[in-house]
Amino acid sequence: MEVGVRSDVLPGRSALADGSGWVLRAAVLEDVEAIAELRAEVMRPDLERLGRYDEHRVRQRFRDSFSAQYTSIIVIDHELAGCITLRTAEGRLWLEHFYLAPRVQGRGLGSAVLRAALDEADAQGATVALNVLQGSNARRLYERHGFVLESEDPIDVFMIRPPVNST
Numbered sequence: 108m109e110v111g112v113r114s115d116v117l118p119g120r121s122a123l124a125d126g127s128g129w130v131l132r133a134a135v136l137e138d139v140e141a142i143a144e145l146r147a148e149v150m151r152p153d154l155e156r157l158g159r160y161d162e163h164r165v166r167q168r169f170r171d172s173f174s175a176q177y178t179s180i181i182v183i184d185h186e187l188a189g190c191i192t193l194r195t196a197e198g199r200l201w202l203e204h205f206y207l208a209p210r211v212q213g214r215g216l217g218s219a220v221l222r223a224a225l226d227e228a229d230a231q232g233a234t235v236a237l238n239v240l241q242g243s244n245a246r247r248l249y250e251r252h253g254f255v256l257e258s259e260d261p262i263d264v265f266m267i268r269p270p271v272n273s274t
Contacts, residue, residue: 129188129216131223134178142178142190142204143169149206153240157262169204178204181220183211191220193228199267200233205245217248225252229270238263 134142143166154160174194181189189207193200202224207217228235237254239246241264254266 129181129183129219131179131191131220132182134173134175134180134190136175138175138178138180138187138190139170139173141187142173142180142206143167145187145189145206145208146204148209150240153243156242157240159262172203181207181216183216188216189220191224193224195233197236198234199236200228200231202235202237205237217245218252221248221252225268225271228268229272232270234270235268236265237267238265240264 146169147162147165150165151160154165174192177194178190178192180187181191187208188211190204191202192204193202195201202221205217205221225235235254236257237249239249241259241262243264246264246266249266249268252268253271254268257265257267259265
């Protein structure tokens with residue numbers, strides 16, 4: 108498998124605090140509006156705090172960059188619980204559009220999905236990069252999983268995680 112092309116081998120795990128399982132399914136073009144709405148809901152507090160929330164732009168930025176080829180939908184009980192995008196660019200695997208519905212946050216889902224993605228990246232020997240908004244609570248999740256600061260500006264924090272050798 109080419110690094111950065113969505114893998115449907117990331118299995119669902121019963122890793123949530125309540126014991127419920129999750130699965131990943133391939134994204135399709137029809138998912139774009141539901142994910143754009145999820146993005147707007149999840150990012151609104153951080154964007155408002157930074158003075159950058161725009162009702163239209165928050166959705167349009169996702170629509171403009173959406174690629175079903177690299178995106179997986181996180182499903183719990185046949186309902187959209189989130190999404191994750193992994194794509195290759197600049198010699199790295201970029202983790203983008205990792206959003207979880209507020210109703211499933213705080214139950215270990217983010218860690219479980221991220222761990223599955225990082226296991227795949229490690230198997231490929233790929234460095235994973237991402238950016239997170241300044242002051243976002245998500246930064247702690249990424250730091251717990253080995254991401255370190257690469258650079259930052261007043262809005263974004265860019266982080267990387269080199270592959271971990273599992274031997």
